[in-house]
Amino acid sequence: MNASSKFAGFTVGLAAVFALALGAGAAFGPEVPAPADTHDTSTHDAGPGSITDAPVAEQTPGGLMVTDSGYTLALDTAQVPAGANVPLRFRILDADGQPVTRYVDSHDKQLHLIAVRRDLTGYQHVHPVLDAAGTWSVPLDLTRAGAYRVFADFTPDGGDGVTLGADLQVAGAYDPQTLPPVAAxxxxxxxxxxxxxxxxxxxxxxxxxxxxxxxxxxxxxxxxxxxxxxxxxxxxxxxxxxxxxxxxxxxxxxxxxxxxxxxxxxxxxxxxxxxxxxxxxxxxxxxxxxxxxxxxxxxxxxxxxxxxxxxxxxx
CATH class of the missing domain: 2.60.40.10 (Immunoglobulins)
Incomplete structure (x- = not known):
């Protein structure tokens, strides 16, 4: 075989190898370096008791929802007459709609009920009584008519603490008050x-x-x-x-x-x-x-x- 024939054979072989390489690249795609980890851990909890410098603007207060974490605050009635000793009855329902009957003490009580008028007057912190069927009851001083917010703060047995809120309308003449100024x-x-x-x-x-x-x-x-x-x-x-x-x-x-x-x-x-x-x-x-x-x-x-x-x- 002369030199020209040998060179021609080498060229054909090289072309074939190059074509195979192109085919493999089309089938599997180009190799791209993995991007650097850009996950921001600056707001992760740094451990018990730690406080980050960044404000936690997305933190949501409790009591804004009547249903949360699988529990619902169900008032027997959302409208009551004004009076000095008005009975309030309610239940805490689980995700299946059944009354919760087992609670864990928190701050020495199974459930804390906060009632306050929406202008932030008439504040009351009371502790209702639970019956065997899962109904809570407590009298409230509702001599001042208006729209109230009722908060139930509790920890169900086997669960985490929850605060639920519901509106309570007290019939009568409403005299809304302005928020008192900041005072020392x-x-x-x-x-x-x-x-x-x-x-x-x-x-x-x-x-x-x-x-x-x-x-x-x-x-x-x-x-x-x-x-x-x-x-x-x-x-x-x-x-x-x-x-x-x-x-x-x-x-x-x-x-x-x-x-x-x-x-x-x-x-x-x-x-x-x-x-x-x-x-x-x-x-x-x-x-x-x-x-x-x-x-x-x-x-x-x-x-x-x-x-x-x-x-x-x-x-």
């Missing part, structure tokens, strides 16, 4: 309660509420619901219900029985919130109420005069 102190039944702290949206903000009577700090507060104070916070715009946790508890060897009670409040958004502090002294539970604005500069001046509070809150 309030007076209830001769007790002056002062508030120290600011709310930063999306972060656990420390709020200290201190109790005094006759100008003297109260240092012998009595435990109520497993703590020296119980705090409920509601977002004024939609009555979103916030779970507020006290710092410490009676008998832990660290937490003093007054005058200050520390809480950590995580607000999901900027705006006005109404805070309701229940505290017990001399065997009587009283409620101090405050308006606080989340996202407000700590340098903003609060009205100096304490906000007077009416007596007669239910517990």
């Amino acid at each position: 102190a309030t007076v209830v039944d001769g007790y002056t309660v002062t508030l120290d702290g600011t709310l930063t949206p999306g972060q656990a903000s420390k709020v200290t509420l201190s109790v005094a009577r006759g100008g003297q700090p109260v240092t012998d507060l009595q435990p109520y619901l497993g703590a020296y104070g119980h705090l409920v916070a509601l977002r004024a715009a939609d009555l979103g219900y916030l779970h507020v946790h006290p710092d410490g508890h009676p008998g832990d060897g660290v937490t003093a029985p007054g005058p200050g009670i520390d809480f950590y409040v995580t607000t999901p958004s900027a705006g006005d919130y109404r805070l309701f502090l229940d505290f017990q002294h001399d065997g009587v539970v009283r409620t101090a109420e405050f308006t606080l604005t989340a996202g407000q500069s700590s340098g903003a001046a609060a009205p100096p005069a304490p906000e007077p509070m009416p007596a007669g809150h239910g517990h």
Whole structure:
């Protein structure tokens, strides 16, 4: 075989190999390097008790829905007459529509019922009685007519804590009130309660509420619901219900029985919130109420005069 023939054979063979390579590329596609991992873990939980710097704007308060996590708050009636001792009956239904009859104690009670008018007046924190069939019942002071929001805060046996909300219409003349201004102190039944702290949206903000009577700090507060104070916070715009946790508890060897009670409040958004502090002294539970604005500069001046509070809150 001469040189020309050998070269021609080599060229034909090379072309055949190249054609096979092209066919394989068409069948399987080009190899593309895998993209770098762009998953953002900056907002992941860093462990128990950790607080991230980024606001958690998507956090949803409880009590905005009548049905949540497979449970439904079913009022026997959504319309009642005004009165000082109006019975309220309701059930908590599971995903199959059956009444829940087994609960786990939370803050010393199986269920906490909060009732408040939609203008954030007429606040009551009561503890209904459960019968064997799964119906809760409790009397409410509904002397002031209007639209109320009722919150059921509970932990079903074997489940997580849930807060459900439903509207209750109280017949009669409605006299809506404006939200009280931000104030550093309030007076209830001769007790002056002062508030120290600011709310930063999306972060656990420390709020200290201190109790005094006759100008003297109260240092012998009595435990109520497993703590020296119980705090409920509601977002004024939609009555979103916030779970507020006290710092410490009676008998832990660290937490003093007054005058200050520390809480950590995580607000999901900027705006006005109404805070309701229940505290017990001399065997009587009283409620101090405050308006606080989340996202407000700590340098903003609060009205100096304490906000007077009416007596007669239910517990």
